[in-house]
Amino acid sequence: MTAYIIRRLLYAIPIALGVSMVCFALVYIAPGDPLQTLLPEDASAETIEMVKKAYGFDKPIPVQYALWLGKVLTGDFGNSIASGRAVSEELFKALANTILLAAGAVAIAFSLAFAMGTVAGYWVGSKVDRFVTGVAVVGVSIPNYWLAIVLVIIFAVELNVLPATGMGPRGSDTFELLTWDHFRHVILPIFTLSMIPIGIITRTTRSCVAETLNQDFVETLRAKGLVESQVLLHVIRNSLPQVLAVMGLQFGYLMGGSILVETIFTWPGTGFLLNKAILTRDIPVLQGTILVLAMIFVATNLVIDLCQTAIDPRLKRS
Amino acid sequence: MIENSTSNALVELKDLNVKFVSREATVSAVNNVSLTLKAGEVLCIIGESGSGKSVSMRALMRLLPERRTKITGEISVAGKNVLELQGKELSDLRGGTVSMIFQEPMTALDPVYRVGDQIAEAVCRHEGCDREMGLERALELLELVKVPSAERRLKAYPHELSGGLRQRVMIAMALSCRPKLLLADEPTTALDATVQIQVLILLRKLQREMGMGMIFVTHDLGVAAEIADRVAVMYAGRIVETGTVQEVLGDPRHPYTRGMLASTVHGNMRGKDIEAIPGNPPDLRRLPTGCSFAPRCKDVTASCSEALPPEVFMGGGRMSRCLLASAPPDEPKSMAPAI
Numbered sequence: 001m002t003a004y005i006i007r008r009l010l011y012a013i014p015i016a017l018g019v020s021m022v023c024f025a026l027v028y029i030a031p032g033d034p035l036q037t038l039l040p041e042d043a044s045a046e047t048i049e050m051v052k053k054a055y056g057f058d059k060p061i062p063v064q065y066a067l068w069l070g071k072v073l074t075g076d077f078g079n080s081i082a083s084g085r086a087v088s089e090e091l092f093k094a095l096a097n098t099i100l101l102a103a104g105a106v107a108i109a110f111s112l113a114f115a116m117g118t119v120a121g122y123w124v125g126s127k128v129d130r131f132v133t134g135v136a137v138v139g140v141s142i143p144n145y146w147l148a149i150v151l152v153i154i155f156a157v158e159l160n161v162l163p164a165t166g167m168g169p170r171g172s173d174t175f176e177l178l179t180w181d182h183f184r185h186v187i188l189p190i191f192t193l194s195m196i197p198i199g200i201i202t203r204t205t206r207s208c209v210a211e212t213l214n215q216d217f218v219e220t221l222r223a224k225g226l227v228e229s230q231v232l233l234h235v236i237r238n239s240l241p242q243v244l245a246v247m248g249l250q251f252g253y254l255m256g257g258s259i260l261v262e263t264i265f266t267w268p269g270t271g272f273l274l275n276k277a278i279l280t281r282d283i284p285v286l287q288g289t290i291l292v293l294a295m296i297f298v299a300t301n302l303v304i305d306l307c308q309t310a311i312d313p314r315l316k317r318s
Numbered sequence: 319m320i321e322n323s324t325s326n327a328l329v330e331l332k333d334l335n336v337k338f339v340s341r342e343a344t345v346s347a348v349n350n351v352s353l354t355l356k357a358g359e360v361l362c363i364i365g366e367s368g369s370g371k372s373v374s375m376r377a378l379m380r381l382l383p384e385r386r387t388k389i390t391g392e393i394s395v396a397g398k399n400v401l402e403l404q405g406k407e408l409s410d411l412r413g414g415t416v417s418m419i420f421q422e423p424m425t426a427l428d429p430v431y432r433v434g435d436q437i438a439e440a441v442c443r444h445e446g447c448d449r450e451m452g453l454e455r456a457l458e459l460l461e462l463v464k465v466p467s468a469e470r471r472l473k474a475y476p477h478e479l480s481g482g483l484r485q486r487v488m489i490a491m492a493l494s495c496r497p498k499l500l501l502a503d504e505p506t507t508a509l510d511a512t513v514q515i516q517v518l519i520l521l522r523k524l525q526r527e528m529g530m531g532m533i534f535v536t537h538d539l540g541v542a543a544e545i546a547d548r549v550a551v552m553y554a555g556r557i558v559e560t561g562t563v564q565e566v567l568g569d570p571r572h573p574y575t576r577g578m579l580a581s582t583v584h585g586n587m588r589g590k591d592i593e594a595i596p597g598n599p600p601d602l603r604r605l606p607t608g609c610s611f612a613p614r615c616k617d618v619t620a621s622c623s624e625a626l627p628p629e630v631f632m633g634g635g636r637m638s639r640c641l642l643a644s645a646p647p648d649e650p651k652s653m654a655p656a657i
Contacts, residue, residue: 215425216420216422216425216426217425217426217427217428217429219376219381219420219426220418220420220426220427220428220488220491221428222381222409222412223379223381223412223413223417223418223420224412224413224417224439224440224443224491224492224494225409225410225411225412225413225414225440225443225444225495226409226413226439226440226443227405227406227409230439230443234428234431237430237431238428238429238430311430312429312430313430313475313477314429314430314475314477
């Protein structure tokens, strides 16, 4: 197993390197020039040259990449063109805010979806199954920006019980999850964000559990006298690798922060930061954010892979 | 070793009927099957695919999906009325009193659990011990079924074992709680020929040593001759002939049994054609009113398709469900039937 873990870790390095290249290149493929937003339209050629030099845009792109990568490896993502502050500072603050929402959505969605999916899969075709499948379809079908707006209209505008935007009461600098004044701000965003994962994970769990129950070995388990709860445990363990794969993907998406949802709730997370950076062509922020998010994705996949192999040793061979 | 229950039969099936009900059709998989098995006896159920052999075995342990299956009749195992058992009582019976070995060792074991744990689980379930003791017993069992380097195999996953070894693991699991009755559903069919013999010999040896009753389902007459005390031949969900293995295989009284024997490859067959039974088994959704073998029978008479032929008993537990049972036309020797 240790050898397998080391091998998988080594495999992750070229993937990470490739991702970093794409991140870096993407920004240059996209139309628009960061200097346009920085300089007045009538700036002289010399000024443009000077600014280009200051940001390193005058060097060939491969050299820029090498320099950028070298800095990134030491944790230096450069400075934001728009605000002039260090990218890492903005990025990690935003990441912490997104993690808060993602963790909440993960906790709710994963536990609820797994429980509902297991129940529905065990009693396929029953009323419970039809109800759960209905919930799952609704979950995946509702666009979450629409849901966010509807929730704001209901709970913030009409009922006026929950705040529509922001991370805390006006003027507060820090965020304390455990106080109601702060906590009420996370309710709507977390609810909105958990809908899609609930739908997707429920459906996956349901089909995996139902499929596993039809396998021959379940009959063997019953034939040796296990009671249904013990049988279900075997079934769950057999379904887990597939369910984990879907959970990993959903976790990755949630960490990326939903640009739309964070924008609607003005939640200062990674989605919000990306949105701002795109609008202002803030290349260092874009590169840094995308890279970190991509790395989180790669790391999540790695962890999921290792968990899957730990559960189902047959996967080790492929 | 074996407790005597009120009747001395270990298994008693009376008028067992199993129907699979779906929206489209009702399939009568087992029809009015009655049989008894004494403790320590080996009964072979022979028949082709779809004749209801495996379904009868599963009905005996109530392993068929309850929602889609209708079981009527009486099933009694070791004095217990199996059709009335509920919840925990039923799972106590399964693996405790009755065990089953399945046909496909490749898929019958849980792929994500170590085989040692799978055996230990059965032991712990019925004997209420902890995992450690369960594993100790699992090791003994693997040695009993002659798994080489058993200690290492205890930690193996099913995919790391060959088919023969997996079937030995299945046998070890089935024997883990010293059942009184072992059901073997074509346990050697999926194995290589050389491994088949080994597993068969092992099963017979263990059955004798432990004094278990065994019902062995097979479509291989050679296997039946090797292992059985008594034989029951099934066709289209009915038992068409029973008797001791010598009687049934040596002097078959049902045309289906004769057809099966004629279509079996045995010594000195080179150059001769194997006689196949013409036609196909009947559709279990629409069984013919008369003898279900009549459409394929070469000795068929007009009265065969009028009504279901009655069971003709010929003494000593010998039975054949054929109008011509007492005077088989193809039998030049004409052994005097003892009626």
